[in-house]
Amino acid sequence: MMKRMDYQMELAGETATLYVTGVLGHEHVDTLIHACCTTPARTLRVDLHGLGALSADAIGAVRELLHFWRDSRRGEFRITTSHMVATVHEVADVHLRSPSPCAPHLNEAVASTCL
Numbered sequence: 001m002m003k004r005m006d007y008q009m010e011l012a013g014e015t016a017t018l019y020v021t022g023v024l025g026h027e028h029v030d031t032l033i034h035a036c037c038t039t040p041a042r043t044l045r046v047d048l049h050g051l052g053a054l055s056a057d058a059i060g061a062v063r064e065l066l067h068f069w070r071d072s073r074r075g076e077f078r079i080t081t082s083h084m085v086a087t088v089h090e091v092a093d094v095h096l097r098s099p100s101p102c103a104p105h106l107n108e109a110v111a112s113t114c115l
Contacts, residue, residue: 003027009035016041021050024058032065037072044069044077054081 003023010017016039018032036044046065051058066077 005031007032007035009039011039011041014041015043015045017045017047019047019050023052023055024048024061025055026057026061026064029061029064032061033068036065036069042073042076044073046077046079048079048081051081 003025005020005022005024005028007021008019010019016036018035020032044066046062048054048058048062062079066079069077
């Protein structure tokens, strides 16, 4: 059974905002990826305020979308919900000291705030 999900894409400069409403599930990932492929933006903002619930299925769908965005664009993204804001962006040539010699160096920064 398909769950009802709607989206709108807004483009401002090099930033696209994807507004997702309804009930988001794994079955909607391809639709959202296709919508993101049509934009020339480098930064993607995903606004989840309109979701009925932030279920495990919805979180999994968002993760798949963001993996696609990162891998295909090497771009930045920002997620907002009624309880959280998370941002990922590249950090130019910052060499962070790894806790272990086996651990890779990080080239991305993540910030999250609970509201």
